[in-house]
Amino acid sequence: MDPYKVLGVTPETSDDDVKRAYRELARKYHPDNYVNNPLADLAEARMKEINEAYDQIMSQRSGRAGGASQQQGYGGAQGGASANPIYSQIRAAINAGNLAMAEEMLQRCPQRDAEWYFLMGSVYYRKGWFDEAGRAYEQACQMDASNAEYRNALNMLNMSGGYGGYRPMATMSACDCCTQLMCLSCCCNCCGNGC
Template structure:
């Protein structure tokens, strides 16, 4: 496999442009776009090729060996449900239900199931990060993915999820107003009141 051809770039392409090409392809073939789609398997295969190609190029440019690149690419990112059998810990059944709920778009159920789990291992943080990501809470997703990677640094699924989030520039995502504290609301109201007073006092 020629990683440059897979990403549609050349050895002379800058690192930033390689990342840009990877990001565009990752968005196009992201598993979330192919849920309940007959092309899901094809998209997953393509996504693995894209991940492997990106890892090979970046590892080569950072001076890592080809073997390290291949090892880092093993088990590349697929759909959230594709690796349900990979986890065999005490909470495997619950985590399987969480992945299914996420794939079905039932984030409320997924989060509720996770909150019932007392032992928060790497898989827990990864799945919670996925729930946050689907909600658009990218800061929280980044922290959860980072924790998962720290707890299980050899898990390619966790690492790729974090890489995809970083590449997409997702940090600072929208949070609903319901998450704001009463203190925040009071401060905002006070500022608004001052602005209104100043405006009215100025004769506008």
């Protein structure tokens, strides 16, 4: 398969335009856009194809021989084979959407290497905790600057403007909710107009 056709560019296209085409396609086919959608599998396959094409083009342009040596994933640990069997299980849990199990397994890992930070960033990303994901991806990139999977995840997060994302509050009980409603009612009544 021609990687230029996958991205809709030509060999004469500038690096910036190749990156721009890649970003547009990545936004369009990102798996998070297809959650609970019957097209999710097709979007994931297309995203993998887009990542591989981009990696191949950039590898060729940087003078490295061959193409992408591993499947790349963005923010979800979709690609990349791990030598560590625990990390392979964590990747499978993330891909299955079992983020609680993946996070628990990561917390039990005694080592904190680059892949650990990448996978933790992927868990955070899937949760919508973009600030934490960004910090974890940055740590992974600092620890292993040559890993394209880690760089792609961080770049995609930065390009999507993901920082400052949703972070859920601590759990709230029904009593907390009632207390807040009573306080709100008192405030409205104390201001003179009532509710």
